[in-house]
Amino acid sequence: MAGEARYAVDDGIAVVTIDNPPVNALGFAVRQAIIDAMDRAEADSNVMAVVLTGGGRTFSGGADITEFGKPPRKPSLPDVNRRCETMKKPVVAAIHGFAFGGGLEVSLSCHGRIASADAKIALPEVKLGLIPGAGGTQRLPRLIGPEAALDVIVPGNPVTAEKALEMGIIDRTAEGDLLAAAKDHARDIASQANPPVALRDREDMLEATRQNPSSFEAHAAALTRKAHGLEAPHACVRAVRMALDTPFDEALAKEREMFIELMHGDQSKAQRHLFFAEREAGKVPGIPSDVTPREIRKAAVIGGGTMGGGIAMSLVNGGIPVTILEMSEEAIERGLGVIRRNYETSVKRGSITQEECDLRLSRLATTTLYEDIADADLVIEAVFEEMAVKKEVFARLDAVMKPGAIMATNTSYLDVDEIAQMTARPSDVLGMHFFSPANVMKLLEIVRGKESAPDIIVTALKLGKRIGKVPVVVGVCHGFVGNRMLSARMEETEDLLLEGATPVEVDKAFTDFGFLLGHFGMADLAGLDIGWRTRKALGKTAAIADALCEAGRLGQKTGKGFYNYEDGPRDGKPDPWVDTLIEEKARELGINRRAIDATEIIERTVYPMINEGARILEEGIATRPSDIDIVWVYGYAFPVGKGGPMHWAEQAGLKHIVERLEYWHGRTGKAVFAPSDLLRRAAESGSSLSETLSAGGKAA
Numbered sequence: 001m002a003g004e005a006r007y008a009v010d011d012g013i014a015v016v017t018i019d020n021p022p023v024n025a026l027g028f029a030v031r032q033a034i035i036d037a038m039d040r041a042e043a044d045s046n047v048m049a050v051v052l053t054g055g056g057r058t059f060s061g062g063a064d065i066t067e068f069g070k071p072p073r074k075p076s077l078p079d080v081n082r083r084c085e086t087m088k089k090p091v092v093a094a095i096h097g098f099a100f101g102g103g104l105e106v107s108l109s110c111h112g113r114i115a116s117a118d119a120k121i122a123l124p125e126v127k128l129g130l131i132p133g134a135g136g137t138q139r140l141p142r143l144i145g146p147e148a149a150l151d152v153i154v155p156g157n158p159v160t161a162e163k164a165l166e167m168g169i170i171d172r173t174a175e176g177d178l179l180a181a182a183k184d185h186a187r188d189i190a191s192q193a194n195p196p197v198a199l200r201d202r203e204d205m206l207e208a209t210r211q212n213p214s215s216f217e218a219h220a221a222a223l224t225r226k227a228h229g230l231e232a233p234h235a236c237v238r239a240v241r242m243a244l245d246t247p248f249d250e251a252l253a254k255e256r257e258m259f260i261e262l263m264h265g266d267q268s269k270a271q272r273h274l275f276f277a278e279r280e281a282g283k284v285p286g287i288p289s290d291v292t293p294r295e296i297r298k299a300a301v302i303g304g305g306t307m308g309g310g311i312a313m314s315l316v317n318g319g320i321p322v323t324i325l326e327m328s329e330e331a332i333e334r335g336l337g338v339i340r341r342n343y344e345t346s347v348k349r350g351s352i353t354q355e356e357c358d359l360r361l362s363r364l365a366t367t368t369l370y371e372d373i374a375d376a377d378l379v380i381e382a383v384f385e386e387m388a389v390k391k392e393v394f395a396r397l398d399a400v401m402k403p404g405a406i407m408a409t410n411t412s413y414l415d416v417d418e419i420a421q422m423t424a425r426p427s428d429v430l431g432m433h434f435f436s437p438a439n440v441m442k443l444l445e446i447v448r449g450k451e452s453a454p455d456i457i458v459t460a461l462k463l464g465k466r467i468g469k470v471p472v473v474v475g476v477c478h479g480f481v482g483n484r485m486l487s488a489r490m491e492e493t494e495d496l497l498l499e500g501a502t503p504v505e506v507d508k509a510f511t512d513f514g515f516l517l518g519h520f521g522m523a524d525l526a527g528l529d530i531g532w533r534t535r536k537a538l539g540k541t542a543a544i545a546d547a548l549c550e551a552g553r554l555g556q557k558t559g560k561g562f563y564n565y566e567d568g569p570r571d572g573k574p575d576p577w578v579d580t581l582i583e584e585k586a587r588e589l590g591i592n593r594r595a596i597d598a599t600e601i602i603e604r605t606v607y608p609m610i611n612e613g614a615r616i617l618e619e620g621i622a623t624r625p626s627d628i629d630i631v632w633v634y635g636y637a638f639p640v641g642k643g644g645p646m647h648w649a650e651q652a653g654l655k656h657i658v659e660r661l662e663y664w665h666g667r668t669g670k671a672v673f674a675p676s677d678l679l680r681r682a683a684e685s686g687s688s689l690s691e692t693l694s695a696g697g698k699a700a
């Protein structure tokens with residue numbers, strides 16, 4: 001297995017180097033090569049101890065997830081771990097870069113672990129809808145205790161070497177030459193009279209929890225409180241719990257069974273789909289890979305309101321100095337006040353330190369003068385959603401910004417090409433559509449205008465990633481990808497109320513489907529005036545939502561909307577006033593209200609969204625179905641376990657979706673239900689949306 005794991009002996013130490021670029025994934029050939037190398041080291045009389053390390057920039061990113069869902073090939077990762085653990089000579093894992101998932105599990109089967117100071121470790125399987133399936137749930141509790149193991153396994157987040165040392169996951173950190181330090185560590189262990197006991201044989205760290213299981217249960221409950229319908233976090237807890245009451249080998253076998261069952265389940269398939277989708281989303285057809293991004297050293301944001309403030313926070317959090325331009329000193333103070341309060345809350349919660357808060361605030365400047373932002377490399381406009389205001393802002397930007405500055409608009413719906421025409425340099429203009437709250441939500445729709453230069457798209461993608469967003473490139477149309485699909489369901493939710501459903505029933509159907517918030521709960525949170533203003537601009541109406549706005553009920557911010565928030569923003573109560581309003585409006589429109597069940601609610605709201613998504617693909621507004629999934633999961637909290645609307649549609653069956661759309665189209669005659677050509681063709685041929693697109697559609 002040349003090239004998959006190198007073997008060399010140096011001064012009594014066998015160094016086994018995993019060599020599978022780019023991340024040393026533990027695919028079949030690597031697994032076999034590690035076992036062969038261990039056999040060789042054990043048989044080699046010149047070897048007293050072994051160091052297991054990774055070639056290139058990292059130890060190991062874990063399992064080769066392209067093998068998931070395929071027939072398993074022996075040796076498995078548990079076989080590799082057993083081989084390391086039962087070696088008669090000590091094995092030390094030398095970790096640099098990262099040891100994630102299976103990578104960390106292999107190191108837990110070694111007799112010692114040493115890491116370079118900037119290394120990171122993690123068991124992130126939960127993020128793919130899985131549990132660690134190669135002993136991690138049994139060995140880690142034996143090393144650091146069951147509750148600390150839950151802290152690593154249930155959230156699945158990376159842990160720094162410093163923290164890992166403090167937790168006892170690694171024995172030492174190395175400042176300089178990791179390999180030399182690892183060899184010394186291996187020699188130390190080999191020369192000990194009582195070498196370390198393999199984790200499989202240790203029980204000492206389990207005893208306290210066995211005596212007091214209630215603290216474990218309370219800890220587990222707190223960690224899984226936000227699992228939101230996902231099975232994997234609960235399965236992680238069940239697996240770790242086995243360490244307390246199930247013999248090691250039996251628990252390992254059960255852990256593997258649980259892992260395989262989850263791997264074949266819909267949720268893990270959906271989460272793995274999203275994992276790949278996120279990586280795909282960064283690839284933009286038609287932009288050569290050698291296009292160089294522009295340098296972004298300083299930025300400006302026009303408008304320091306809800307979005308401008310959040311965008312500025314995202315930028316300064318990513319280390320980019322920002323100047324906010326507002327209309328008046330009062331507006332500046334109002335905006336800065338919100339930003340300061342947000343940071344203070346983060347400090348109080350302990351998510352950032354006071355020093356970090358001060359540092360971030362020090363990167364913020366404000367002004368009312370365009371001259372002050374002229375030398376920014378990037379300016380993001382977030383003023384009122386009115387074309388005339390946006391046009392005026394872009395004309396002024398064109399007059400002052402230095403050559404090469406990128407000019408972005410955060411518009412939700414407006415035509416980016418029309419805005420770009422206000423400048424003499426439309427190739428420097430694009431949309432950067434953040435989601436509210438912009439400092440929290442991960443989605444960034446990068447709107448590529450007709451004339452946007454390739455290098456500004458690449459710059460926006462790079463910047464998006466730098467500030468922790470998940471960027472997706474989309475084309476220009478009313479509402480781009482996310483809001484356009486949202487509009488497709490909006491009209492129907494109003495009609496469901498008029499025809500007989502209550503806001504509570506509609507929202508329950510949504511939360512039962514897996515959304516964090518129901519449609520009306522979300523509308524109240526965002527503010528009903530946003531849709532109201534958009535409808536007015538388009539000459540549209542919505543009987544109930546318009547009436548609520550006219551009554552001053554704009555949602556949470558006014559204490560009332562579809563729900564009543566008098567008991568607090570998180571505690572919206574159904575409001576009889578709204579029920580009466582709905583009944584009156586239905587009567588005025590001559591509608592006989594009837595009982596409406598959850599299936600109908602989902603078919604009439606989620607299915608039109610899928611239909612609109614398919615149209616978006618046909619028009620080339622989104623590149624691939626998985627880009628739409630990313631938009632919905634990261635921008636609108638579509639249930640992660642369903643993988644996004646397009647993935648879910650394929651799981652539910654496109655034929656079924658088309659049949660139901662046709663049914664509702666026949667009953668209502670509404671255009672939102674008329675199945676798109678793409679959906680129809682995919683359903684007829686039995687192919688996926690991607691296959692159907694490449695067979696004769698527009699996008700890739």
Ligand code: NAD
Pocket residue numbers: 302303304305306307308325326327331335382383384385386389393410411412413433434435436526
């Ligand atoms: P907002 O009303 O909270 O903030 C707008 C800010 O812009 C105000 O502080 C105002 O003083 C300032 N402003 C207005 N005209 C200006 C000008 N000519 N020069 C300088 N400053 C000016 O609005 P918002 O919710 O932050 O929305 C801003 C933009 O972001 C809109 O285009 C909106 O569609 C878009 N957007 C909003 C959301 C959301 O959920 N709120 C989400 C995504 C995108």
